[in-house]
Amino acid sequence: MNAEIRKQTMAAKSLWCGVLATLVVLLTPPPALAQSEDDPWEGFNRAVFKFNDTADTYVVRPVAVGYDAVMPDFARVGVNNIFSNFLDVNGLLNALLQGELNGAWRNTSRVVLNTTLGFFGVFDVASDMGIERYPTDFGHTLAKWGVGRGPYVMLPLFGPNTVRSSIGFGVDAYASPMGQLFDDEPEWGLRALNIVDLRAGLLGSDELVTGDRYIFIRDAFLQRREALVNDGRAKDNFSEFEDDWESDGL
Template identity: 30%
Template sequence: MAQSILAAAVAAAILASPGQAAADLWSDPLEPMNRAVHGFNRAVLDGVLVPAAGLYRSTVPDVLRNGVSNAIANLREPVTAASSGLQGDFANAGVAVARFAINSTIGLAGVMDAAGAMGLVSRPEDMDQALCAHGVPEGPFLIIPFYGPSTLRDATAQAAMIAGGLSLAGEDLWAGVLAAGAVGALDAAPALAAFDHTSVDAYAAQRSAYLQHRRAACANGEIMETALFPEE
C-alpha cells in the first residue's frame, strides 16, 4: 500500500513539473565524494558488519535480541514526541510520551512492549520530518562514513538532537547512541549487503531508495518499508 501511495505521489509530481521534478529527484552535486565514502562503507559492511551480524544472530537468542531492539525503540519515543509536537500532532506526541512512561517502567526499561499490549502504538517521527514539515529544504544527498545515506537537513537534525541530548543527559548519552547504532547496524547489515550486491549500481540504488524513503516520511508521516530499510 505504501509503495502504491509513493508511486502515485512521484507520478503526480513528475506530471506537474517534469523537468523540475526529475532535477530535484536525482540532483547529486556531491556524487564523486559520496561514491568514495560509499565504497569505504561497503568495505566496512562486507568485512566487519556482515560477519559480526552473523555471529550476533547465531549466539544471541531471538528473545534477547528482540528485547534489545525493543529497548532501543523505546529510547526513540521522546524524539517521536518532540517531533510530533513541533508538527502540531499532539495526539501522536501524547501516545509517544505514554509509551515511553509505560515501557520504561512496566516494560522493564523498554525490553517489553507493555504499551503495545495495551493498544498504544505511536507513529515513529524524527527531527528531520519536523524540519521538512516546516519547509526546510533537504539539501544535498550525503553518504556519511560508518553511518550511510543522509541529507544535509537530516544530518543537521541528527547532530542537533544529539547535542541537545548531551546537554540534558551528559556524556553518558554517548553510550546509548553508540549501542543503538551498533545494534541497528547489525540488524540491518545482511539486508543492506544483499541490496548492495544485487544492484547494478549500488550507490545509485541506495540513493534512490533512501531519498524516496525519506520523502515518503516527510509527505505523510509514515516510514515506508523498503528492501533497503526493513523493519524486523
C-alpha cells in the same frame, strides 16, 4: 573532573549542532535545483560509500553476524525495544515541535507505559495495547518548518542522508536520552550496541540489494525519507508507467 569533561563534551556537541545548522542554510539549493538534481555530489558520495562499504565488510557486518549468532531472539527483541523507547522520547519532542498533538500523545503514552510497565523499555507494552508510534525525527520537523531537503549526501560511517536529515540526525543525537542520562563511555557503548543491533537486523536484506548498490541504497533512502516527511505518502514514481501498461491492454 568527570563533570568538567562532561561539560566540555556537551559544549562540543552544541558547537557541532550549530555547524550543522549553518550548513543547511548554506548548502540547501533553490527548489528547482533540489527537484532536478537529487545527487549533485555523486562523485564524493560514491567515494564515501566505498569507504563505508569497506568498513561494513570488514568490521561492522562480522560483528553483527557474531552478535546475531550469540544473542537469543528474546534478548535481541529486548535490546531493540530499549532503543526504540529512546527514539520515542525524541519522537514526542519532535511531534510537539511540529504541532502534531495526536502524535505527541501517542509517543508520550508509549514512553510512559514502556518505561514503567515495560521495565525501562525492555517490553513493548504500548504496541501490545494498540498504541502505535508516530514515526518522526528532527529532519521531519525541519521539513514541517519549510526547510528544503538539500542535496543527497553520504556521511562517513553514518551512511545515506540529505543535508536536512543530516542536521536532524545531529540534533536528535544530541537530544537523545542516551546522551542526557549517561556519561560519555556508557553513552558511546550504547550507541555502538545500537549500530550493531540495527546491522544485525539487516543481515537478511543484504542479498536484496541488486544492480548498482550505490543507486539502490540512495533511491531507497530518498523514497523512505519522502514517505516520512509526507506522513507515509511517498510520491508514486510508477504511475505514468502503470497508465501506459493499462492503455496497452496488458
